[in-house]
Amino acid sequence: LLYGVGICFYKLCIIQIVNHFLLIIKNKIMNRLNIKTADILLENYEVGQGKIIISDLDFGSWSFYWGSMGSKIEEFIQGINADYFANKLCVEREVFCSKATATAIRKYLKEELSDDLPWYKFASAQKEMREKIKEIENSYSQEDALHQMSTMHENLMCYDLDRQDEKEFLGIIEGVFSCEPWHFLQTKPSREYNYLHRLHKSLKNHLANCG
Secondary structure, eight states, X not given: OHHHHHHHHHHHHHHHXXXXXXXXXXXOEEEXXXXXXXXXXXXXXSTTOEEEEEEETTTEEEEEEESOOSSOHHHHHHHSOHHHHHHHHOSOSEEEOHHHHHHHHHHHHHHHSTTTSOTTTTHHHHHHHHHHHHHHHTOSSHHHHHHHHHTHHHHOOOTTSOHHHHHHHHHHHHHHHSSOGGGGOXXXXXXXXXXXXXXXXXXXXXXXXXX
C-alpha cells in the first residue's frame, strides 16, 4: 500500500513539474534574430519582464534579464542607449591601456616638472628615462606598468652624471613614481564593450524596421 502511495505521489510531482514548465513556455514569447555574425534571442515573460541572449562565434556570448522594463523587450531595447545596453551585458567595460598610460606620464613630466626637469638639465639621464617610458608604453598589463614605474629610479644608470646630479635626478624620479604610480594608469573601452555598443545600434535599427 505504501509503495502504491509513493508511486502516485511521484507521478503527481512529475505532472506538476511538467505543467509548471508548460506554463512558462506558454507565457514566454521568443523572437530570434540574426544580425551579422550574432545570433540573438529576445524573450518576453510576464508584462515588463524579458531577457536577451547573444551568441557570436567571433566575440563571445552574453545574456541579461530585466525584471521591470515597462514594455516588451523589443520596445525596451529601442528606448535605451548603447552605453546602458553595453554596460549591462559586458563583463569587463574597460581594460588597461599602456599607450595612454605612457602619454599621461609624459604629460605630467612636461606640465608639472618643467622647473625641476627642464629639457637641458640631466639631458642624457632624461633620454634614458624616455626609453624607460617607451617600455611602459609596451607593457602587457597594469601590474607590469606599475612595477616598471615604481622601480624606474633603481634601473636608470645615469652614466654621464656626477654623484650629486645623479642623486638629485633619481630623487626626482623616485618622488614621481614610487609613491602612487597607479594615478598614471589609463584605460580604454574593452573589445566586448565596443562590440556590444555597435551591436545595439544594429539591433535597434533592425527592430525599428521590423516593427
